[in-house]
Amino acid sequence: MIRTEEMLLNVGPQHPSTHGVFRIVLKIDGETIIEANPVIGYLHRGTEKLAENLQYTQIIPYTDRMDYLAAMTNNYVICHAVETMMNIEIPERADYLRVLVMELGRVASHLVWFGTYLLDIGAMSPFLYAFREREAIIGFLNEISGARLTFNYMRIGGVKWDAPEGWIEKVRDFVPYMREQLAGYHDLVTGNEIFLNRVKGVGYYSKEEALDYSLSGANLRCTGIAWDLRKDEPYSLYDRFTFNVPAFDSGDAWARYQCRMAEIEESLKIIEQAVEQFPESGEVLAKVPKIIKPPKGEAFVRIESPRGEIGCYIASEGKKEPYRLKFRRPSFYNLQILPKLLVGENISNLITILGGIDIVLGEVDG
Amino acid sequence: MKGLAKGLKYTLSNLTKQNVTTQYPDVPLQMPDRFRGIQKFYPEKCIVCNQCANICPTDCIQLTGNPHPDPGKKGKIIDTYDINFEICILCDLCTEVCPTEAIVMTNNFELAEYSRDELFKDLVWLDENDNNVRKENKA
Amino acid sequence: MVNDLLTSPPGWMHAAIFFGLGACLLMIVLGFVTYAILAERKVLGFMQLRPGPNRVGGRFGLLQTVADVLKLLIKEDTIPKAADKPLFILAPVLAFAPAFMVLAAIPFSDHLKFSDLSIGLLYYIAISGITTVGILMAGWASNNKYSLLGGMRSAAQMISYEIPLVISVVGVIMFSGSLNLTEIVEGQKTVAYMFLSPLGFIVFLISSIAELNRTPFDLPEAESELVAGYHVEYSGFRWAFFMLTEYVYLFAMAALTTVLFLGGWNPVPFLGFIPGIIWFALKFSLIVFFMIWVRGTMPRLRADQLMEFAWKVLLPVALLNIFVSAVVKELFLR
Numbered sequence: 139m140i141r142t143e144e145m146l147l148n149v150g151p152q153h154p155s156t157h158g159v160f161r162i163v164l165k166i167d168g169e170t171i172i173e174a175n176p177v178i179g180y181l182h183r184g185t186e187k188l189a190e191n192l193q194y195t196q197i198i199p200y201t202d203r204m205d206y207l208a209a210m211t212n213n214y215v216i217c218h219a220v221e222t223m224m225n226i227e228i229p230e231r232a233d234y235l236r237v238l239v240m241e242l243g244r245v246a247s248h249l250v251w252f253g254t255y256l257l258d259i260g261a262m263s264p265f266l267y268a269f270r271e272r273e274a275i276i277g278f279l280n281e282i283s284g285a286r287l288t289f290n291y292m293r294i295g296g297v298k299w300d301a302p303e304g305w306i307e308k309v310r311d312f313v314p315y316m317r318e319q320l321a322g323y324h325d326l327v328t329g330n331e332i333f334l335n336r337v338k339g340v341g342y343y344s345k346e347e348a349l350d351y352s353l354s355g356a357n358l359r360c361t362g363i364a365w366d367l368r369k370d371e372p373y374s375l376y377d378r379f380t381f382n383v384p385a386f387d388s389g390d391a392w393a394r395y396q397c398r399m400a401e402i403e404e405s406l407k408i409i410e411q412a413v414e415q416f417p418e419s420g421e422v423l424a425k426v427p428k429i430i431k432p433p434k435g436e437a438f439v440r441i442e443s444p445r446g447e448i449g450c451y452i453a454s455e456g457k458k459e460p461y462r463l464k465f466r467r468p469s470f471y472n473l474q475i476l477p478k479l480l481v482g483e484n485i486s487n488l489i490t491i492l493g494g495i496d497i498v499l500g501e502v503d504g
Numbered sequence: 505m506k507g508l509a510k511g512l513k514y515t516l517s518n519l520t521k522q523n524v525t526t527q528y529p530d531v532p533l534q535m536p537d538r539f540r541g542i543q544k545f546y547p548e549k550c551i552v553c554n555q556c557a558n559i560c561p562t563d564c565i566q567l568t569g570n571p572h573p574d575p576g577k578k579g580k581i582i583d584t585y586d587i588n589f590e591i592c593i594l595c596d597l598c599t600e601v602c603p604t605e606a607i608v609m610t611n612n613f614e615l616a617e618y619s620r621d622e623l624f625k626d627l628v629w630l631d632e633n634d635n636n637v638r639k640e641n642k643a
Numbered sequence: 644m645v646n647d648l649l650t651s652p653p654g655w656m657h658a659a660i661f662f663g664l665g666a667c668l669l670m671i672v673l674g675f676v677t678y679a680i681l682a683e684r685k686v687l688g689f690m691q692l693r694p695g696p697n698r699v700g701g702r703f704g705l706l707q708t709v710a711d712v713l714k715l716l717i718k719e720d721t722i723p724k725a726a727d728k729p730l731f732i733l734a735p736v737l738a739f740a741p742a743f744m745v746l747a748a749i750p751f752s753d754h755l756k757f758s759d760l761s762i763g764l765l766y767y768i769a770i771s772g773i774t775t776v777g778i779l780m781a782g783w784a785s786n787n788k789y790s791l792l793g794g795m796r797s798a799a800q801m802i803s804y805e806i807p808l809v810i811s812v813v814g815v816i817m818f819s820g821s822l823n824l825t826e827i828v829e830g831q832k833t834v835a836y837m838f839l840s841p842l843g844f845i846v847f848l849i850s851s852i853a854e855l856n857r858t859p860f861d862l863p864e865a866e867s868e869l870v871a872g873y874h875v876e877y878s879g880f881r882w883a884f885f886m887l888t889e890y891v892y893l894f895a896m897a898a899l900t901t902v903l904f905l906g907g908w909n910p911v912p913f914l915g916f917i918p919g920i921i922w923f924a925l926k927f928s929l930i931v932f933f934m935i936w937v938r939g940t941m942p943r944l945r946a947d948q949l950m951e952f953a954w955k956v957l958l959p960v961a962l963l964n965i966f967v968s969a970v971v972k973e974l975f976l977r
């Protein structure tokens with residue numbers, strides 16, 4: 139008689155493909171996963187609690203560290219929340235700059251995802267190609283904000299710096315260049331049969347499941363629900379641009395891949411239009427009081443980050459510091475479906491599925 | 505098969521392309537002017553208003569001041585000024601609030617040290633850190 | 644000279660000479676490994692728009708691998724407490740020894756060969772199978788779950804791919820009518836077998852990449868899944884032995900492909916004035932470059948797809964190849 143035994147396999151927190159310090163305890167039978175228990179919290183820094191003792195301006199640099207791949211959207215969500223509470227009118231130029239940096243950030247974030255996802259699947263080169271373009275974007279953001287990842291660029295009422303001379307032109311020239319490179323990525327990866335075999339039909343979930351698990355971003359759009367807050371609840375200036383919300387309905391890792399690649403193109407469209415409409419001159423910071431004290435009350439705003447819906451809830455008692463601050467961090471919610479998806483898959487698929495969700499541990503753990 | 509061939513073609517065509525890497529640290533990395541690096545401090549400009557220490561989100565600035573030695577003048581002069589770079593996040597807020605631009609950013613980013621103690625920079629060190637000072641400090 | 648040695652009766656003198664020659668070959672192989680690793684890193688680097696190793700040994704990093712090996716030599720040799728000690732120590736040896744043994748059968752040129760086995764091809768395939776045992780042993784003895792999975796995967800993979808590998812060369816054996824590698828090369832005087840049995844060549848190339856555990860078939864050590872697969876727990880020089888095995892096999896497999904399908908040391912028509920050994924080296928380098936190139940491009944297959952591919956695609960194609968080869972032989976080689 140052959141006796142088989144289940145085995146407990148601990149993946150992470152130090153593992154090349156858990157994208158940081160994610161840990162998952164697997165019960166496996168051979169290579170088949172019977173049960174998966176994610177363990178999170180290795181990167182918990184208590185951003186929300188810390189914020190209760192910080193002035194609103196001081197919270198902004200902390201948000202940079204949540205989703206460190208697309209910090210601009212995090213900057214924006216907190217500023218947007220405070221501005222909504224205080225009814226601050228943002229100068230047009232500042233708003234355009236915000237849109238530009240957010241969309242650049244989105245492209246950069248998706249590029250990192252693209253590269254690391256392919257690295258997970260075993261192809262090494264796409265990572266380096268993607269980082270070449272990302273480096274260019276990081277360069278732009280560095281030029282305008284003074285940091286490569288932790289921008290701390292937005293302020294309540296606008297942005298800290300105006301665009302440096304020639305910056306807008308550089309961004310304009312970047313768009314066609316990026317399109318060309320994107321075509322190269324499609325040559326290298328999208329048609330690759332091995333890649334297709336790895337992602338097609340892997341990690342499938344249905345529309346209903348996606349909604350039940352409160353998924354957002356590409357993880358939701360891959361099931362065919364074209365829900366994008368930029369389109370459906372336009373904030374900032376997004377109602378001024380024409381762009382599509384790519385949605386694919388196969389609900390698997392392949393749809394998520396297509397979705398993100400298509401989103402890069404849509405972001406480029408937005409960047410192109412924003413550069414075109416960019417006002418000649420103007421203020422970049424509204425007149426705001428030196429000490430920011432939102433009135434008593436509460437507000438919740440949500441925007442579309444590269445990973446999904448990021449929300450910010452503020453309860454204010456009219457003081458310099460918030461009474462309570464809460465971020466709806468999309469990676470955290472998107473991750474919840476993982477244990478369900480993993481049951482019955484093998485270990486190679488674990489990597490494909492986990493990578494496809496696109497988590498950033500800084501955001502999951504908060 | 506076609507997809508594989510396309511991919512092979514793409515990598516082959518990149519074989520002869522120019523490298524995109526930089527030869528850091530052989531060639532120093534030039535950061536754009538706005539880059540936020542280690543601060544430079546001008547003791548003579550500081551009026552000991554404490555604003556920088558108050559705004560700092562990580563509480564990493566410690567400063568003390570003495571009364572002005574010239575009894576005719578009001579105000580204070582700086583005595584000690586320390587920034588703890590173990591926790592400074594180079595967020596730019598201190599330089600943003602300083603009314604006299606006594607604390608400004610430089611473009612130097614090389615903070616690696618062999619000991620944690622060395623990350624504790626004092627007034628003298630910060631004063632001497634005067635190359636690559638950022639040209640434009642206020643938006 | 645070698646031919647004389649091979650035909651003369653055995654004796655102590657001969658043993659010593661052969662030992663010396665073997666040591667020479669080992670040195671050459673080690674030299675190759677050193678520069679194959681460098682070449683791999685350089686070519687990958689260039690493909691990925693970066694310079695690759697460029698600090699130790701001048702602009703081209705010529706001494707990088709030497710430095711790496713030196714580092715491995717002086718590293719602490721750790722053996723996990725829960726490991727099966729004798730097996731753990733034996734595994735790298737068992738993996739490496741066959742890798743070097745197979746080289747004995749390969750003729751590098753008309754005069755440069757170390758043996759002239761009449762069943763050279765069979766010898767190669769049989770001996771190289773032993774490495775699987777070494778790898779499985781390493782995976783088991785480490786007492787680490789990742790290495791166990793890696794070891795299992797590699798055993799399954801190597802066994803499945805050995806079959807199409809062997810069957811794909813049946814065509815070649817039919818053409819040459821011999822298992823002797825020298826005779827196989829001699830048979831390719833006019834036309835290389837890669838043109839006569841292109842199907843066999845493709846199947847052989849793919850299975851050989853799988854046998855070598857290289858991307859896209861690098862599942863046993865799948866960096867992103869199993870961390871490093873069967874050699875997770877190895878460090879220092881034991882680990883170096885596994886690396887060495889891998890690259891010596893790369894050497895052997897590229898040489899075998901050259902011999903079987905690319906015509907060995909036979910020159911391309913009209914360029915006969917270039918010595919055979921150089922032709923061999925050129926063809927050989929081409930194969931090595933191809934393997935590196937594939938590594939720079941492809942993602943990794945999944946374990947179940949890998950098996951399916953071997954049994955459902957490669958094997959039938961290899962069988963078909965036998966049939967096609969027979970027809971070709973009847974029609975053109977009469």
Ligand code: SF4
Pocket residue numbers: 556559560561562563564565587591592593594595596597598599
């Ligand atoms: S840069 Fe930020 S963290 Fe550093 S000292 Fe200034 S205010 Fe504090």
Ligand code: SF4
Pocket residue numbers: 549550551552553554555556557567601602603604605606607
């Ligand atoms: S804000 Fe400027 S002037 Fe005031 S204490 Fe700080 S460095 Fe001195």
